[in-house]
Amino acid sequence: MGKPLHFNAFVMNTTSHIQHGQWRRPDAGQTEFNDVNTWINLAKILEKAKFDAMFFADVSGLYGDTEADYDVYAHEGLQIPSNDPTVLLGALAVHTTQIGLATTSNIVQNHPFNFARQVSTLDHISNGRIAWNVVTGINENASRNYGLPALTDHTERYAWADEYIDVTYKLWEGSWDEGALLKDKKNGRYADPSKINKIYHQSKRYRVEGPHLPSPSKQRTPVLFQAGSSASGRDFAARNAEATFIIAPTPDVAKELIAETRRLAVSHGRRAEDIKFFQGLSFVIGDTEEEAREKSKHYDEFISVDGYLAHMAILDRTGRVYPKETKLKDLDTNTSKGMAEWAGKHITDREPTLEDVATLQSHSTRLEGTPEQIADQLETWQAAGVDGINVINWVIPGSFQEFADKVLPVLRARGLAQSEYSEGTLRQKLFGDGDLLNERHPAARYRGAFTQGPSNWEEADALRAKAPATV
Amino acid sequence: MGKPLHFNAFVMNTTSHIQHGQWRRPDAGQTEFNDVNTWINLAKILEKAKFDAMFFADVSGLYGDTEADYDVYAHEGLQIPSNDPTVLLGALAVHTTQIGLATTSNIVQNHPFNFARQVSTLDHISNGRIAWNVVTGINENASRNYGLPALTDHTERYAWADEYIDVTYKLWEGSWDEGALLKDKKNGRYADPSKINKIYHQSKRYRVEGPHLPSPSKQRTPVLFQAGSSASGRDFAARNAEATFIIAPTPDVAKELIAETRRLAVSHGRRAEDIKFFQGLSFVIGDTEEEAREKSKHYDEFISVDGYLAHMAILDRTGRVYPKETKLKDLDTNTSKGMAEWAGKHITDREPTLEDVATLQSHSTRLEGTPEQIADQLETWQAAGVDGINVINWVIPGSFQEFADKVLPVLRARGLAQSEYSEGTLRQKLFGDGDLLNERHPAARYRGAFTQGPSNWEEADALRAKAPATV
Numbered sequence: 001m002g003k004p005l006h007f008n009a010f011v012m013n014t015t016s017h018i019q020h021g022q023w024r025r026p027d028a029g030q031t032e033f034n035d036v037n038t039w040i041n042l043a044k045i046l047e048k049a050k051f052d053a054m055f056f057a058d059v060s061g062l063y064g065d066t067e068a069d070y071d072v073y074a075h076e077g078l079q080i081p082s083n084d085p086t087v088l089l090g091a092l093a094v095h096t097t098q099i100g101l102a103t104t105s106n107i108v109q110n111h112p113f114n115f116a117r118q119v120s121t122l123d124h125i126s127n128g129r130i131a132w133n134v135v136t137g138i139n140e141n142a143s144r145n146y147g148l149p150a151l152t153d154h155t156e157r158y159a160w161a162d163e164y165i166d167v168t169y170k171l172w173e174g175s176w177d178e179g180a181l182l183k184d185k186k187n188g189r190y191a192d193p194s195k196i197n198k199i200y201h202q203s204k205r206y207r208v209e210g211p212h213l214p215s216p217s218k219q220r221t222p223v224l225f226q227a228g229s230s231a232s233g234r235d236f237a238a239r240n241a242e243a244t245f246i247i248a249p250t251p252d253v254a255k256e257l258i259a260e261t262r263r264l265a266v267s268h269g270r271r272a273e274d275i276k277f278f279q280g281l282s283f284v285i286g287d288t289e290e291e292a293r294e295k296s297k298h299y300d301e302f303i304s305v306d307g308y309l310a311h312m313a314i315l316d317r318t319g320r321v322y323p324k325e326t327k328l329k330d331l332d333t334n335t336s337k338g339m340a341e342w343a344g345k346h347i348t349d350r351e352p353t354l355e356d357v358a359t360l361q362s363h364s365t366r367l368e369g370t371p372e373q374i375a376d377q378l379e380t381w382q383a384a385g386v387d388g389i390n391v392i393n394w395v396i397p398g399s400f401q402e403f404a405d406k407v408l409p410v411l412r413a414r415g416l417a418q419s420e421y422s423e424g425t426l427r428q429k430l431f432g433d434g435d436l437l438n439e440r441h442p443a444a445r446y447r448g449a450f451t452q453g454p455s456n457w458e459e460a461d462a463l464r465a466k467a468p469a470t471v
Numbered sequence: 472m473g474k475p476l477h478f479n480a481f482v483m484n485t486t487s488h489i490q491h492g493q494w495r496r497p498d499a500g501q502t503e504f505n506d507v508n509t510w511i512n513l514a515k516i517l518e519k520a521k522f523d524a525m526f527f528a529d530v531s532g533l534y535g536d537t538e539a540d541y542d543v544y545a546h547e548g549l550q551i552p553s554n555d556p557t558v559l560l561g562a563l564a565v566h567t568t569q570i571g572l573a574t575t576s577n578i579v580q581n582h583p584f585n586f587a588r589q590v591s592t593l594d595h596i597s598n599g600r601i602a603w604n605v606v607t608g609i610n611e612n613a614s615r616n617y618g619l620p621a622l623t624d625h626t627e628r629y630a631w632a633d634e635y636i637d638v639t640y641k642l643w644e645g646s647w648d649e650g651a652l653l654k655d656k657k658n659g660r661y662a663d664p665s666k667i668n669k670i671y672h673q674s675k676r677y678r679v680e681g682p683h684l685p686s687p688s689k690q691r692t693p694v695l696f697q698a699g700s701s702a703s704g705r706d707f708a709a710r711n712a713e714a715t716f717i718i719a720p721t722p723d724v725a726k727e728l729i730a731e732t733r734r735l736a737v738s739h740g741r742r743a744e745d746i747k748f749f750q751g752l753s754f755v756i757g758d759t760e761e762e763a764r765e766k767s768k769h770y771d772e773f774i775s776v777d778g779y780l781a782h783m784a785i786l787d788r789t790g791r792v793y794p795k796e797t798k799l800k801d802l803d804t805n806t807s808k809g810m811a812e813w814a815g816k817h818i819t820d821r822e823p824t825l826e827d828v829a830t831l832q833s834h835s836t837r838l839e840g841t842p843e844q845i846a847d848q849l850e851t852w853q854a855a856g857v858d859g860i861n862v863i864n865w866v867i868p869g870s871f872q873e874f875a876d877k878v879l880p881v882l883r884a885r886g887l888a889q890s891e892y893s894e895g896t897l898r899q900k901l902f903g904d905g906d907l908l909n910e911r912h913p914a915a916r917y918r919g920a921f922t923q924g925p926s927n928w929e930e931a932d933a934l935r936a937k938a939p940a941t942v
Binding site: 013015016021023024025026028031034035036040059060061062066067069070071073074075076077080081082083084086087088089090091093094095109110111113114117118120121122124125141144145146147180181183185186188189190191192193196206207208209210211213214215217304455456457 | 484486487492494495496497499502505506507511530531532533537538540541542544545546547548551552553554555557558559560561562564565566580581582584585588589591592593595596612615616617618651652654656657659660661662663664667677678679680681682684685686688775926927928
């Protein structure tokens with residue numbers, strides 16, 4: 001028997017998340033994403049199927065050049081309109097009891113003091129089932145929604161992320177010592193002030209006094225997802241992430257990526273297994289190979305070439321889409337050369353067009369076949385080091401229902417999918433090592449760090465001047 | 472028959488909100504505020520009783536001097552620990568269908584682009600039942616949690632609030648024209664980009680491009696509560712609020728306050744009835760007068776003198792409480808003179824002590840008597856111009872259950888409380904004039920204002936330079 005893979009539903013509070021054009025299918029319920037029942041219904045299907053988590057991606061603005069048209073995004077429902085995932089989690093938490101709930105929040109969008117409080121509140125509401133996907137990358141429009149003159153430089157963004165996450169770690173792990181909450185009605189002592197600490201955080205962008213307003217939730221720090229793929233991004237993940245998601249084109253590429261991040265994690269004093277890797281995949285499931293092939297063609301018919309090209313930022317300077325029969329070699333965009341090379345590997349009998357690119361993109365994460373064949377392929381991904389799968393839908397809720405009905409039973413028979421939830425918080429369910437971050441995680445150093453801390457800013461600033469490397 | 476009063480439950484996501492010390496009662500469920508079931512259960516009781524809304528107050532930091540001890544606040548559970556109300560509303564929205572849900576959010580705590588999106592998402596989730604209590608006042612600790620060197624000057628805070636709310640109005644009312652959402656599967660047109668507008672907002676603190684990411688929710692702008700009592704605060708309310716809450720010591724004082732704000736509203740081009748006034752009151756209900764008197768004494772026994780004094784900021788310079796037998800005339804605090812005068816009106820046989828002050832404070836919002844007597848008193852408040860009551864609890868959920876069981880039936884018999892919800896959004900339920908803000912409200916000027924707007928920042932900045940008073 002194999003070791004169970006983890007499964008997340010990889011969704012977004014919008015119409016067209018990744019597989020563009022599929023919202024036009026008659027059975028596509030994602031067009032009703034404004035209706036909370038769409039999500040409650042999906043959450044219940046996923047929980048019944050023992051998915052580990054429902055993972056909400058997010059953006060903070062439009063894709064593309066900010067001065068260009070956004071016609072294609074609006075037409076395609078491509079991540080606009082989109083709703084906030086964080087406030088949605090409260091609604092889902094009270095209609096489920098086991099499934100993890102992951103939100104995405106960008107460091108640009110919310111002050112860490114407010115964000116940390118919202119997350120602690122959600123972790124209380126859900127009894128310890130919250131995860132946070134830490135995002136630092138923003139498109140131009142997002143930066144201009146938040147008053148930044150232009151896109152912040154890549155390295156600087158990760159320096160900012162380090163500051164941001166440091167504030168949240170201090171609030172979640174260090175501000176309240178264990179046992180601070182007394183709830184002692186008899187003696188009129190609700191909490192013990194000697195165990196509630198101000199953090200006196202000072203860094204380039206943030207000066208935060210504390211204490212954290214909520215008392216500790218079950219997990220304190222939510223389970224941390226991160227998906228940076230640049231050098232700074234991988235380093236940030238290696239230091240901070242408990243789970244990272246990738247969309248690798250092949251198991252071999254995944255293997256390399258995973259090994260490299262695990263090596264980095266170890267170099268930072270963590271263990272290789274401290275980070276779980278989730279590969280994003282879509283599934284085309286047939287009772288026979290032939291049926292799967294037919295279904296795959298059917299999905300192809302709904303591909304919106306415009307949607308894929310817009311998402312991949314292959315647009316002209318005014319933000320408009322090129323004709324889909326445009327040959328790659330005739331394009332003049334930053335990405336067209338690498339794209340032509342990639343497309344050329346798959347299409348050898350003619351000059352690849354933009355339509356080919358969209359179709360290839362849609363196929364790049366597609367696993368096709370009978371449930372048994374899909375299970376075989378998942379074993380290959382697992383052998384490459386993948387711990388779990390981010391299941392990407394064609395339609396909501398149908399794609400998840402189909403995966404639950406057809407593929408999961410086969411995986412269970414092979415021991416590759418869990419049959420029951422284990423007890424406890426999301427972190428405990430994923431790692432089996434308690435509700436809290438392990439001692440190797442950088443946030444752990446803030447436990448108890450403020451108990452004997454400074455009693456005002458003057459002392460805090462003096463301490464920092466003496467030993468800048470410590471808290 | 473009278474005209475129905477509105478009723479809100481005036482609560483906070485914490486243990487000790489207003490009636491300090493009552494959490495120590497055996498029947499006090501507010502100690503379990505971390506448990507979402509406490510709130511879901513209360514929401515269901517309130518909805519069954521046809522309360523108009525569940526109103527969550529909030530703070531962004533500790534009370535008191537930031538350098539002083541916060542022992543008393545922790546001991547009393549006095550607004551610490553406390554959880555975020557905004558993310559809680561998602562959980563309550565999906566266990567109710569009619570009751571309004573009001574959150575409090577301070578301009579310091581969340582960027583208006585992010586906040587506006589969270590609120591639109593909640594308004595979608597709740598089908599148009601969200602209200603926002605706009606808060607500008609912050610204590611010292613809150614300002615230091617958000618990196619401000621010190622408390623922002625009062626007038627400056629309202630200038631900031633004007634900017635903040637302006638950004639949200641533009642996003643809620645102006646960014647999406649009516650009819651922008653098409654959901655046209657056949658033609659692959661999810662939305663019409665010509666009806667989705669960037670706002671190009673520029674002011675002292677905010678530069679926000681837009682568009683708003685969510686499509687319009689039923690109410691677009693949430694119902695707006697505000698409770699400023701200073702001159703700038705009243706002016707802000709007169710211009711922006713649809714509901715304001717007061718804690719007036721007598722109906723006569725309320726009458727004056729209400730008349731003044733209504734006059735101000737009219738001077739700003741609004742109508743007197745465009746603002747609803749909610750008075751905060753606690754209820755001591757007996758089947759007989761005698762029983763009510765006994766219950767009142769019982770509540771007195773649970774009064775925490777320390778709690779009231781801390782909430783009223785009557786502490787020594789180190790943040791410690793004075794002995795409760797301390798005479799007011801022996802105190803040296805900013806507020807003690809006015810306080811002594813106020814206490815002297817009620818206590819004439821001896822020098823008032825701090826214990827007297829706490830008791831008087833607890834009694835100042837207390838209506839006592841049989842249900843019929845309470846109904847009589849509520850008629851007096853209504854005659855003074857009050858449109859509704861913010862019901863302040865002793866215990867959760869008992870105080871609300873008791874009010875629903877004993878007082879509401881008597882009020883209904885007199886036509887002073889609704890028996891059924893009317894149809895529609897919270898705004899429609901409260902004003903009976905549609906889901907959206909009326910045309911007299913300042914936010915209405917942004918409707919359609921950006922449809923033919925500038926197409927980039929250069930044009931927007933040039934337009935502003937030409938006509939600074941317009942959008």
